[in-house]
Amino acid sequence: MxxxxxxxxxxxxxxxxxxxxxxxxxxxxxxxxxxxxxxxxxxxxxxxxxxxxxxxxxxxxxxxxxxxxxxxxxxxxxxxxxxxxxxxxxxxxxxxxxxxxxxxxxxxxxxxxxxxxxxxxxxxxxxxxxxxxxxxxxxxxxxxxxxxxxxxxxxxxxxxxxxxxxxxxxxxxxxxxxxxxxxxxxxxxxxxxxxxxxxxxxxxxxxxxxxxxxxxxxxxxxxxxxxxxxxxxxxxxxxxxxxxxxxxxxxxxxxxxxxxxxxxxxxxxxxxxxxxxxxxxxxxxxGFQVSELLPGDGNLALDIDPKLAWALANREHFPMDLNRADAGMIARVPGIGLRNAQRIVELRRMRRVRYADLSRLRCSMKKVAPFIIVADYAPARDTTPSETLRRAMSDAPQQMNLWPELQAG
The missing domain is CATH 3.20.20.70 (Aldolase class I)
Incomplete structure (x- = not known):
């Protein structure tokens, strides 16, 4: 051959x-x-x-x-x-x-x-x-x-x-x-x-x-x-x-x-x-554990990513004040990664973190918005049911633009 x-x-x-x-x-x-x-x-x-x-x-x-x-x-x-x-x-x-x-x-x-x-x-x-x-x-x-x-x-x-x-x-x-x-x-x-x-x-x-x-x-x-x-x-x-x-x-x-x-x-x-x-x-x-991501038997959600699924199932941690939380918890906010979590901690040593700062850090604002409090922003609908947020932030294309409507409401 x-x-x-x-x-x-x-x-x-x-x-x-x-x-x-x-x-x-x-x-x-x-x-x-x-x-x-x-x-x-x-x-x-x-x-x-x-x-x-x-x-x-x-x-x-x-x-x-x-x-x-x-x-x-x-x-x-x-x-x-x-x-x-x-x-x-x-x-x-x-x-x-x-x-x-x-x-x-x-x-x-x-x-x-x-x-x-x-x-x-x-x-x-x-x-x-x-x-x-x-x-x-x-x-x-x-x-x-x-x-x-x-x-x-x-x-x-x-x-x-x-x-x-x-x-x-x-x-x-x-x-x-x-x-x-x-x-x-x-x-x-x-x-x-x-x-x-x-x-x-x-x-x-x-x-x-x-x-x-x-x-x-x-x-x-x-x-x-x-x-x-x-x-x-x-x-x-x-x-x-x-x-x-x-x-x-x-x-x-x-x-x-x-x-x-x-x-x-x-x-x-x-x-x-x-x-x-x-x-x-x-x-x-x-630092997540399997028991946190999947507290019961079964499979991961297909329509949303695992960190968002955890956040929606643990609403008691949110909205999180980014000017007070530690870097480990900030990194658990949907749309904020490890590097940006550290940058947020470093920024607040100089001044309070504002909404525009997150945009400049290129955080995924669609995911971040419902879960954070900063100096000039708190969610308009902090009591929005988790299922509503899930539909708004699903990876399904037809549902990509629902969150702005929730904010406006």
């Missing part, structure tokens, strides 16, 4: 893996050295660093052959799809050639399981090792790790990769046992724990060899089983606290031709995936 044909098959097969990011990679470049590539340049798969730079990654599978038969996976053993496999040298050549053509800044490499977990992991490590040691490649490398592989192989992967990821895929042992019988949650968590231990050791001994400086991540599939959003986010919350994951990624289940009857025949709403990402951000950055 021609290399271009393999690339077409294995790049397409990799699109289902959402855990592709380059945030947190150390700054490296080849200026004044014999190295190749950089992890700091502007850039096929696009990712973004914490400072907003766009990074292009070659996102491929080593192979889409797999001995596993995970029912939700397009590359499962019983799936009727075209198959291909790269050699180690082919992946190295593609990465180097694409970089020299200024197509990419790094590599995201995953794989189906071939022969055994150890054999597959050896192949992935060999690619990363050759890029780093033979070609002095200083770009970003993200390797998917195989949980059942020998811990020594996973440790070796961390010496060459910027980020490692171990995909848990489903939020419960019961779902994994039913849909991915060859996998085991315990094994997956052991691999995550081993990576965390290595990261902790590196943090305690800065002079030790670098190990996965961008940390580890995982992915959960949404809609392949009956798990609701509270269960999914609860699993994410546990993973963040137990294994210090950098990110949990969410991928809406995508039915494929000849899907088995054990999985749904229709995908979940894409908005559900979007809301999970929003809620995940609130967990990681705003």
């Amino acid at each position: 021609e290399l271009t044909d393999k690339l077409e098959i294995l790049a397409d097969a990799a699109k289902y893996d959402a855990s592709c990011a380059s945030s947190g990679a150390p700054k490296r470049n080849s200026i004044g050295k014999d190295g190749l590539g950089a992890s700091t340049g502007m850039g096929i798969c696009h990712s973004y660093t914490p400072d907003g730079r766009c990074v292009s990654l070659l996102k491929i599978l080593l192979t889409n052959f797999c001995v596993y038969d995970c029912q939700y996976c397009v590359n499962r053993r019983t799936s009727n799809v075209p198959r291909a496999r790269f050699t180690v040298q082919e992946v190295v050549k593609l990465t180097v050639d694409f970089y020299l053509r200024n197509y990419i800044d790094g590599l995201f490499l995953s794989s189906g399981i071939i022969q055994s977990a150890d054999y597959t992991m050896e192949q992935l490590v060999a690619i990363a090792r050759e890029l780093r040691e033979t070609h002095q490649f200083r770009g970003y490398i993200h390797l998917k790790t195989i949980p059942d592989a020998d811990p020594a192989l996973i440790a070796a992967a961390g010496l060459y990769a910027d980020r490692l990821s171990v995909n848990i895929e489903l939020p419960s042992q019961a779902s994994i046992a039913r849909l991915a019988p060859e996998k085991n949650v315990h094994t997956i968590k052991l691999a995550m724990g081993a990576i965390r231990l290595r990261l902790d050791e590196k943090a305690e001994e800065p002079k030790a060899p670098a190990f996965a400086p961008a940390g580890q991540s995982t992915q959960m599939i949404v809609g392949a089983d009956a798990s609701d959003d509270k269960h999914i986010l609860g699993t994410a919350e546990t993973l963040y606290s137990s294994y210090k994951l950098k990110r949990v990624y969410y991928s809406a289940f995508s039915p494929i031709p000849d899907s088995p009857k054990s999985v749904p025949l229709a995908p979940p709403p894409m908005q559900r995936e979007h809301r999970l990402y929003q809620a995940d951000f609130l967990l990681r950055s705003y």
Whole structure:
């Protein structure tokens, strides 16, 4: 099979893996050295660093052959799809050639399981090792790790990769046992724990060899089983606290031709995936807990974002006086983010905050207005029912302009 044909098959097969990011990679470049590539340049798969730079990654599978038969996976053993496999040298050549053509800044490499977990992991490590040691490649490398592989192989992967990821895929042992019988949650968590231990050791001994400086991540599939959003986010919350994951990624289940009857025949709403990402951000950055966002069982609202849903369910905190509240509570106001919350606190050290100040900070005034008090403004309808506010601020296009009418009334 021609290399271009393999690339077409294995790049397409990799699109289902959402855990592709380059945030947190150390700054490296080849200026004044014999190295190749950089992890700091502007850039096929696009990712973004914490400072907003766009990074292009070659996102491929080593192979889409797999001995596993995970029912939700397009590359499962019983799936009727075209198959291909790269050699180690082919992946190295593609990465180097694409970089020299200024197509990419790094590599995201995953794989189906071939022969055994150890054999597959050896192949992935060999690619990363050759890029780093033979070609002095200083770009970003993200390797998917195989949980059942020998811990020594996973440790070796961390010496060459910027980020490692171990995909848990489903939020419960019961779902994994039913849909991915060859996998085991315990094994997956052991691999995550081993990576965390290595990261902790590196943090305690800065002079030790670098190990996965961008940390580890995982992915959960949404809609392949009956798990609701509270269960999914609860699993994410546990993973963040137990294994210090950098990110949990969410991928809406995508039915494929000849899907088995054990999985749904229709995908979940894409908005559900979007809301999970929003809620995940609130967990990681705003100090929210799952029990606050979803006090009962069920799913996140699709028509409004999770922070607005929390505010509407907790009206006792609002309207909030921005000239008195602390930064943490101000950041919980719909339409005000973490950075603007801090700017508001800094501004009021000089003078009282006014309504025009929020506009200048480019806060989302449509969302902010019902929930705040400032020096020259208080909501005209602070007793407006939450359901009325919800309709006014829903993401549904036909309801976008209702709040001005409520204010005028």
